[in-house]
Amino acid sequence: MTSRLEVADGVATLRLDRPPLNALDTAVQDRIRDLALEASSRDDVRTVILYGGEKVFAAGADIKQMQAMDHADMTARARDLQDCFTAVARIPKPVVAALTGYALGGGCELALCADYRIAAENVRLGQPEILLGLIPGAGGTQRLARLIGPSKAKDLIFTGRQVMADEALALGLVDRVVPAPEVYRQAHAWAARLARGPAIALRAAKEAVDAGVEQGLEAGLAIERTWFAGLFATEDRTVGMNSFLQEGPGKAVFAGRRPHDVRAGDAPS
Structure with missing residues (x-):
């Protein structure tokens, strides 16, 4: 299978599907952009759920692919990378992220593009790019600071540390924490309610x-x-x-x- 858009009763699930950890290589990034544009344009889509499955949302970028890229390669790719995530942020409909397992690096940045985030009790979130000698490159330095404030964002970005669901909730990084089996159901209930709205x-x-x-x-x-x-x-x-x-x-x-x-x-x- 590949990442896809599943639509029923006005609710679209943008399903990440690249086992085992939904690593976000360039093909997946481009696919996310295309699905976001499709969700934006379809009249039968009223709300959107971002979902990676029961075990993991997205554990980050494909490091092997990135390791093979040099400065010229990433200079050419960086704007496309940001544009893929911006396409999600600009979906003109309510978007909820259903977070399970890991939402790290690019996975966390993708979650930041949603309007609302529902997380499993065992989820781990973070921006660990600094541990690779990098900074977030898909909007993390900007959207994270706007969501939780500059000081808290800098702590996460400077240290690269991961936070569990309870701390993520206290920081404002997620909006609701539920048992892992409930994540998608509650995200769907949120989306379905709004799908019936104006x-x-x-x-x-x-x-x-x-x-x-x-x-x-x-x-x-x-x-x-x-x-x-x-x-x-x-x-x-x-x-x-x-x-x-x-x-x-x-x-x-x-x-x-x-x-x-x-x-x-x-x-x-």
Whole structure:
């Protein structure tokens, strides 16, 4: 088998499948990018789960492949490497990482691209690149610092140490810790709940948060108000408000569509 996208009832599982440890060689990296772009474009995909299987999420890069690369090779590859992970971070739909076993190096960096992380009690996470005389190269120095703060990120990156689930939860590196057999089920429940939500509003919320963090408060507020006003042109807004007034909160059935007379340019893309 190869890494693949499995879709059912609006939930897509981006399944890493390179036994035994899901080492992220260049072929797997490129495959992740292609699957992320597919998930982004498919109308039948409403949410995405990143999953490596019951035993391991991803134990890092393929060190044998990297050892054979010189400075010129990596200079040519480095941007492609980052772009593969950025494609996951830019999926305009909620993304949850279901973490089992090891999420180290590139595996940890891939998990950082998700919106939410559910980890097994026995999981180990870390950025051990410094132990190879390197630094994280697939977004780890940037996304980790934004998630848990610069000082805590530097501790993990400088030492290369691995953290268990309880410390990862305390650091904010993961959002929920559950028994190992429960990881995928709980990730699927999270994704399935959101798959029934208002797709355009969820995209708006994700893009407003992410862009605001990157660009600062004033720019973020401008993005928020543009999206907020734009959502008043959606069918889901009409359905949601009518349902609230007639039945109370939480009972709306959303279609995830704009009216036919609304142009795509009326809301940020």
